[in-house]
Amino acid sequence: MTESIEKRVKKAHQAFLEMSRAKGVERSLAVSLMAEKLEECFDDILQANTLDLEISREMSVPDLILDWLKLTPQRLEAAVEILKTLAELPDPFQKVINAPYQVTYCQNYSQLMPLGVIAMVYEALPDLAIIAAGLTIKTGNSLILRGGSESSNTNTIISQILQVALEEADFPSSCIEFLPSEQGYSIQDLITQNQYLNLIIPYGRPSLIQQVTEMATAPVLKSAMGNCYLYWSLSSDLDLVRSVIVDSHSSLPDPVNAIEKVLINSQQKSTSIIRLFNYLKENDFVLKGDDALVEEFPDYLNPVKESSWYQPFLTKTIAFRRTDDLQSAIAHINEYSSGHANCLITDSYQEGRIFAMEADSALVYINSSPRFYRYLQGSNSVFLGVSNQKGHRRGLISLETFTTLKQIVVGDGQM
Known part of the structure; x- marks a missing residue:
C-alpha cells in the first residue's frame, strides 16, 4: 500500500533531525558516494530515460519538455561532476558571521544553519534532481522530489541510486524522498504540508511556478527562466x-x-x-x-x-x-x-x-553575456537556477540559499 504523503513528508523531517548531528566531512562523503553510485549506474539511468522518451513521444509531449527530458551521457556526466565539486567544497556552516544587531552587554554572532525539509517540484530535467540532492545533503537538509510523469522512470532510478548511497554513508535514506506522480502524490497535497516543509522550489514553465506559488502554504522560492x-x-x-x-x-x-x-x-x-x-x-x-x-x-x-x-x-x-x-x-x-x-x-x-x-x-x-552556468569549470560555485523574487534568496540559487541564519547571544549571567 502506498504511504500517505503526510507520512512521507514526516519521514523526511525525521531524517533531517537525525542528519543534524552529521559533521561536514560526513556530509561531503555522502555527496561523494552519491556521485560514485551514479557513475556505476550510468547505463541503467540512460536506459530508463530512453523508455521515458519513447512513452512521452507516444503521448505527444511537447518538444520543449522532450528536450528537457532527454539525458545524454554528457548531461549525466556534468551532473555527477557537480556532485564531486560539492563534495570538495568547504563546510558552509564553518563560517561565523557578524550579528545584524547588537544586544546590550552580550556577545553576538550569527551562524548559518540548515533550513530543514526542502521540496522540489519540477518538469522533466531529471539531472536537476541530482544537483538538488547534492546541494541539500551538503547543507544538511532533507529533499523531497516531485517530478513530472514524463520522467517517471528516470526519476525513480535516480532517487533509488541516491538513497543507496545515503544508506552506505550511514545517512537515513529518507533524506531524499521521491514522490511518483502515478502513485497519486499530487503537487497540491505536497506543497500544503507546511507543518514539516521549510521551502518549496518549483522549476519549469511559468504555469508550474504560478500553480505552486498560488497553492502552497509553505514558503516558496520562485525560479525563473527566459524572458x-x-x-x-x-x-x-x-x-x-x-x-x-x-x-x-x-x-x-x-x-x-x-x-x-x-x-x-x-x-x-x-x-x-x-x-x-x-x-x-x-x-x-x-x-x-x-x-x-x-x-x-x-x-x-x-x-x-x-x-x-x-x-x-x-x-x-x-x-x-x-x-x-x-x-x-x-x-x-x-x-x-x-x-x-x-x-x-x-x-x-x-x-x-x-x-x-x-x-x-x-x-x-x-557588456557581458548573461549565459547561465550551473557549474563553470575551475570555479567553486554551483547553482541550481535563478530566483526573481525579492528577499535574501533573490538571484542565483546556491549552497547559501539552502541555509538560514541563526543569531547566538552569549551573556555573562548579568541582567
Missing part, C-alpha cells in the same frame, strides 16, 4: 550584441538566462539592424517584432503578440522593438521582463551605472 531583455544602446558594439545574444542561448537544455527580447535604440541605423537579423537567422533564430518594426523590416520579422512581452518563449525566438532611450528601455524592462536577468550593451559608463541601479532585476549584465 530576459537586452537593451542595444546607440553607443555600442554590434559584434558584442550578436555574440551576447547567441551565447546566452547556449546553456542547454534549459537556457535560463537566454535573451528573448531586444530593445533597440530608435536612432540605431537600419543597416546595423539588418546585419544583426541576418546573423541571427543564420544561427537558426526565429525573429519577431512589434508592428512598427515588422512594417519596417517585413522580410525579417513576424508580428509578436502583445502578451508575449510578458512571457518567455523558451525557444530560439527573439522579439524586437525600438525604444527612445535608456530610460524608456528600463521602464519597459521593469514592467515586462521576468526580473531575474537583464542585459545592457553600451560604450557609456554613465548608462551602465544608471542601468545597474534602476533595472529591477536580480542579475544585471553590462
Whole structure:
C-alpha cells in the first residue's frame, strides 16, 4: 500500500533531525558516494530515460519538455561532476558571521544553519534532481522530489541510486524522498504540508511556478527562466550584441538566462539592424517584432503578440522593438521582463551605472553575456537556477540559499 504523503513528508523531517548531528566531512562523503553510485549506474539511468522518451513521444509531449527530458551521457556526466565539486567544497556552516544587531552587554554572532525539509517540484530535467540532492545533503537538509510523469522512470532510478548511497554513508535514506506522480502524490497535497516543509522550489514553465506559488502554504522560492531583455544602446558594439545574444542561448537544455527580447535604440541605423537579423537567422533564430518594426523590416520579422512581452518563449525566438532611450528601455524592462536577468550593451559608463541601479532585476549584465552556468569549470560555485523574487534568496540559487541564519547571544549571567 502506498504511504500517505503526510507520512512521507514526516519521514523526511525525521531524517533531517537525525542528519543534524552529521559533521561536514560526513556530509561531503555522502555527496561523494552519491556521485560514485551514479557513475556505476550510468547505463541503467540512460536506459530508463530512453523508455521515458519513447512513452512521452507516444503521448505527444511537447518538444520543449522532450528536450528537457532527454539525458545524454554528457548531461549525466556534468551532473555527477557537480556532485564531486560539492563534495570538495568547504563546510558552509564553518563560517561565523557578524550579528545584524547588537544586544546590550552580550556577545553576538550569527551562524548559518540548515533550513530543514526542502521540496522540489519540477518538469522533466531529471539531472536537476541530482544537483538538488547534492546541494541539500551538503547543507544538511532533507529533499523531497516531485517530478513530472514524463520522467517517471528516470526519476525513480535516480532517487533509488541516491538513497543507496545515503544508506552506505550511514545517512537515513529518507533524506531524499521521491514522490511518483502515478502513485497519486499530487503537487497540491505536497506543497500544503507546511507543518514539516521549510521551502518549496518549483522549476519549469511559468504555469508550474504560478500553480505552486498560488497553492502552497509553505514558503516558496520562485525560479525563473527566459524572458530576459537586452537593451542595444546607440553607443555600442554590434559584434558584442550578436555574440551576447547567441551565447546566452547556449546553456542547454534549459537556457535560463537566454535573451528573448531586444530593445533597440530608435536612432540605431537600419543597416546595423539588418546585419544583426541576418546573423541571427543564420544561427537558426526565429525573429519577431512589434508592428512598427515588422512594417519596417517585413522580410525579417513576424508580428509578436502583445502578451508575449510578458512571457518567455523558451525557444530560439527573439522579439524586437525600438525604444527612445535608456530610460524608456528600463521602464519597459521593469514592467515586462521576468526580473531575474537583464542585459545592457553600451560604450557609456554613465548608462551602465544608471542601468545597474534602476533595472529591477536580480542579475544585471553590462557588456557581458548573461549565459547561465550551473557549474563553470575551475570555479567553486554551483547553482541550481535563478530566483526573481525579492528577499535574501533573490538571484542565483546556491549552497547559501539552502541555509538560514541563526543569531547566538552569549551573556555573562548579568541582567
